[in-house]
Amino acid sequence: MIRKVFGLVPAEFAHLTPKLLAAIIAQAVSQAVAYVLLVPVLEALFGDDLGRAWWWTLAMAVAVGAVIVFGYLQATIGLRIGIGMQRGLQHRIGDHLNALPLGWFGARDAGALSRVVVENVREVQGLVAYLLAKMLTSVVVPLGVALGTLFVDWRISLAMLVAAPVLYVVNRWANRSYGRSDERMHSAATEANSRVIEFAQAQPVLRAFGAVGSGNRALDGALRRQRTAANGLVLSTVPGLMVFALLVQAVLLVLVYLVVGRVTDGAISAFAAIALIAVSSRFVEPLNQAAQLATALRSAAAAAERVNALLAEPTLPESDSPVTPGAPSVVFERVEFGYQAEDPVLSDITFTVPAGTTTAIVGPSGAGKTTLLRLAARFYDVGAGRVEVGGHDVRDQPSATLLDQLSLVFQNVYLFDQSVADNIRIGRPDATDAELHRAAQAARVDEIVDRLPDGYDTAVGEGGATLSGGERQRVSIARALLKDAPIVLLDEATSALDPHSEAVVVRGIHELTRDKTVIVVAHRLATIAHADQILFLDGGRIVERGTHAELLALDGRYADFWNERSRATGWRLEPAPV
Structure with a gap:
C-alpha cells in the first residue's frame, strides 16, 4: 500500500519521502527511548542516588527533545508533501483525462469521477500528511519499548514481543470485511451524488411529471442504499474494534500481573515496577491507536487504488513529431471502428473531402454519422484503416496541431x-x-x-x-x-x-x-442539396454516394430519404370536421 501511495507523489516532492520516513521513525524511536528511560530515572531518584538520577534525567530530556525536533520535521515535511501532492495529483489526473479517448467518458458516471478527483485525492493526501506518521509510530514505539524493556527484565520484554504480533493478527481479522463494505459504500455514495446532481439539473422535467419529493424514486432509492451501505460499514467495523480494544486491555492486565510478580520475587524494585507499569501502558496505547487508525488507513488505501486505477486507464498515443499541415482536406481510407471491439459501428469507410468542398452525411439514426466526425477529430482511434486531416494521418499529428485545423459544432452544446x-x-x-x-x-x-x-x-x-x-x-x-x-x-x-x-x-x-x-451531418434539405458530395450511411457502411442530382436519379435509399423529408416539411394541422 505504502509503495502505491508514494508512487502518486509528484516528482518534485519525491526526494522528500525518504526524509519524511526517517523523521517519523526517528521520532518514534526517540519516543520509545524516552518511555524506557523512565525506569532508571525513577529507580535512581527514589533510591537516593541523585547523581545517577541527574544523568538519567538528562538522557531522558535529550530523548524528549529529539521527539519534539523530529516531530516538527515530520509534520512540516508531511504537510509539504501532502499539499503539493493534492495540487500535483489533481493536475496529473486532469492531464490524463485530457488524453483519454472520448468513448471512455461515455461509460463513466460523472459522480464517480468527481469522487475520485476530489474526495479520493484528499484521502490519499491525508494519508501522507497525517496518517502515515501515526501508523508507523503505532508499530515502531511498541517494538522499541519491548526491545528497551529487554535491558530491564527479559520476561516482560518477551511478553510484549509475543503480544504485538498477536494483536496485529487479531486486528487484521477484525477488519477483514471492511474492504468489501467500503467498496459498497463508495458505489452507493457515487450513485447518490449523481442522483442529487440529476435532481438539481432536471427540475423542469421532474416537476412536470410529479417526480419530486417522495415521487422521485431514483433519488430516494439511491439515498436509501447509501444509508444501508453506511450502516453496513459501521456493523462491519465496530464489533472488530470492540474485540480488539478488549484484547488490548487484557494484554495490559497480563503485563501488570507479570510486573507485580517480578516485584514479589524480588527481581525488580517497587520503583522500577511503577515505571514498568507506566511503560506498559505506553506500549499498548499505540497498538490501540493502530486499531482506531485501521478504518482510516483502509479507506485511504482504497482511495489510492481508485486513483491508480484511473491513472492506469490507457490513453490515446500522442505524437511528438512536428507536422506541417497541407491543404485542408479530409480522407477516410478503409476505416473500421467500434466503441467495443466485438461490436463494430463503421465498416470499410472510404471517402475524400477535397479542400474547400462540402460533404454531407445522411442516413437513419444510429448509422454512425456523428462517429465519423469524431474520428476526424481523433476523439477515438480507428480500429483499422486511416484518417487523414491536412495530408497527414491524425495519429501522426500532435493533438494541438490537429485541433488547430478543426472547428467543431456538435448537436449537444x-x-x-x-x-x-x-x-x-x-x-x-x-x-x-x-x-x-x-x-x-x-x-x-x-x-x-x-x-x-x-x-x-x-x-x-x-x-x-x-x-x-x-x-x-x-x-x-x-x-x-x-x-x-x-x-x-x-x-x-x-x-x-x-x-x-x-x-x-x-x-x-x-x-x-x-x-x-x-x-456536415445534415438535417436540413437545403444543406443536403447544395453539398458537393453526399454520403448515405446505413448500418455503418456507405451504401450510396454522389451529388444530390445523381442520387435522386439513382432512385435508391437517398431518394426515399429525400422524399420523406420533403413531405415532412410541408405538413400542417387541419381543422377537425364538425
Missing part, C-alpha cells in the same frame, strides 16, 4: 458556468474584444447579449442553463467562428429549434462554412 465572452473565447483565449464581437455578431449572439443584465460578462449557468437551446447553439457557432479553422465538422442541430432560432443559426452556419472544408 455544452457551455461552461462562465460568462458569454469566456465561452466564446474557449477556442482563442487571446482573441481581442473586437474579434470576439465580430464573431458574436455573425452568429447573432449580440441579440442575446443585448437582453442579458451584464452583457458579455453575464454568466450562463452550468451547461448554459440560462440560455435556450437555440441561444446555446449560437454561442457554439460564435466560438467556432472566432477560432476560424480551415476545416469545419458540423453536426447540424437545427431540427429541434423554433423557426426563428433555426433561421438565425443557419445564417451563422453559412458564415462559419464560407470558403471552408466542411463535413
